[in-house]
Amino acid sequence: MNIHEYQAKAILAEFGVPVPRGALALSVDEAVAAAQTLDTSVWVVKAQIHAGGRGKAGGVRVCKSLDEVREAAGALLDSVLVTKQTGDAGKQVNRLYVEEGLDIAREFYLSLLVDRETEKIAFVASPAGGMDIEEVAEKSPDKILTLSIAADHVSDDESHAIASFLGLEGAQIKACAELLSELHSTFCQKDAAMLELNPLILTGTGDLLALDAKFVADDNALYRHPEIMDLRDVDEEDPREIEASRFGLNYIALDGHIGCMVNGAGLAMATMDIIQLKGDKPANFLDVGGGVTVDTVCEAFKLLFSDAHVKAVLVNIFGGIVRCDVIARGLLEAIKTHPMNVPVVMRLVGTNEQEGRKLVKDAGLDVRWAEDLDQAAEFAVAAAGER
Numbered sequence: 001m002n003i004h005e006y007q008a009k010a011i012l013a014e015f016g017v018p019v020p021r022g023a024l025a026l027s028v029d030e031a032v033a034a035a036q037t038l039d040t041s042v043w044v045v046k047a048q049i050h051a052g053g054r055g056k057a058g059g060v061r062v063c064k065s066l067d068e069v070r071e072a073a074g075a076l077l078d079s080v081l082v083t084k085q086t087g088d089a090g091k092q093v094n095r096l097y098v099e100e101g102l103d104i105a106r107e108f109y110l111s112l113l114v115d116r117e118t119e120k121i122a123f124v125a126s127p128a129g130g131m132d133i134e135e136v137a138e139k140s141p142d143k144i145l146t147l148s149i150a151a152d153h154v155s156d157d158e159s160h161a162i163a164s165f166l167g168l169e170g171a172q173i174k175a176c177a178e179l180l181s182e183l184h185s186t187f188c189q190k191d192a193a194m195l196e197l198n199p200l201i202l203t204g205t206g207d208l209l210a211l212d213a214k215f216v217a218d219d220n221a222l223y224r225h226p227e228i229m230d231l232r233d234v235d236e237e238d239p240r241e242i243e244a245s246r247f248g249l250n251y252i253a254l255d256g257h258i259g260c261m262v263n264g265a266g267l268a269m270a271t272m273d274i275i276q277l278k279g280d281k282p283a284n285f286l287d288v289g290g291g292v293t294v295d296t297v298c299e300a301f302k303l304l305f306s307d308a309h310v311k312a313v314l315v316n317i318f319g320g321i322v323r324c325d326v327i328a329r330g331l332l333e334a335i336k337t338h339p340m341n342v343p344v345v346m347r348l349v350g351t352n353e354q355e356g357r358k359l360v361k362d363a364g365l366d367v368r369w370a371e372d373l374d375q376a377a378e379f380a381v382a383a384a385g386e387r
């Protein structure tokens with residue numbers, strides 16, 4: 001689950017991480033009032049949306065007077081910000097964060113994530129902050145350090161290695177060690193999936209602060225953190241994803257034409273990959289999971305059939321715990337209210353496979369059957385191409 005920058009900074013501040021002073025604003029007047037509470041001559045007005053690249057899109061504005069704050073807030077609120085991460089539709093700006101301007105001497109990149117290979121928490125650090133880290137990785141991989149933390153805390157050697165890589169010296173090394181420890185505690189105690197500071201800055205007076213912050217919560221641990229659940233902003237989420245979450249479906253909307261229904265995340269990823277190999281792109285990631293019911297499958301089909309971007313649906317079920325007849329019954333329920341107005345390709349293999357196929361065939365549905373994933377992807381891409 002994503003949260004806003006100002007919310008992430010509030011969490012970081014709880015753990016002692018230095019962040020700039022700032023305040024939330026939901027109107028132009030609130031933005032000006034927030035600026036007045038900050039004892040500074042330079043303010044930064046930031047659009048709060050769940051997407052990166054706000055600065056390049058004009059969503060971060062430096063102001064040197066209260067009139068400029070008012071002008072920036074008026075321009076940003078209710079506007080649609082289009083960034084590299086939002087897609088062409090963009091995201092409407094409903095919240096602003098007004099922050100004190102700072103004297104920036106250097107910018108760094110710093111993040112924490114779970115390293116699946118080492119099964120440890122890892123820091124990713126770079127002296128090239130304030131930039132797209134993927135671009136840095138592609139063009140200057142030597143400027144990125146990935147360091148897995150060996151124990152349940154950051155050791156002196158580990159913090160010194162990161163500080164040295166960033167080019168910090170003197171008192172900055174101690175400050176960095178304290179910051180790394182605070183970030184590690186935040187990540188662990190709040191069950192984060194990712195925590196990113198881009199940039200982490202060194203000010204002209206030698207202080208380290210999180211100038212920007214992104215916090216992604218581990219959805220599987222949210223039951224332990226009602227305080228994070230309370231930060232959810234459904235206005236930032238795709239309505240289809242919200243609907244899917246109500247039924248326990250793992251659904252992510254994408255920008256392709258092939259609607260996918262699969263059981264198991266690994267099989268879902270493989271299905272998406274082969275669709276692209278065959279010349280199209282998936283319209284979604286949809287893992288119905290193992291304990292799926294007829295009602296859940298029905299809602300999954302409704303999501304796919306109601307998506308205007310979907311030109312064909314590919315159902316790829318390898319039935320173990322999931323029964324193929326449950327998938328078929330879910331389809332029959334869905335079409336009672338959501339007509340099957342796009343081609344459907346089905347690959348049902350495993351538990352109750354023949355019963356599932358018979359249910360669909362007896363209903364007289366125009367479904368194209370595939371014997372393997374390769375054939376299913378070919379059928380789906382071809383069907384989408386004909387529409």
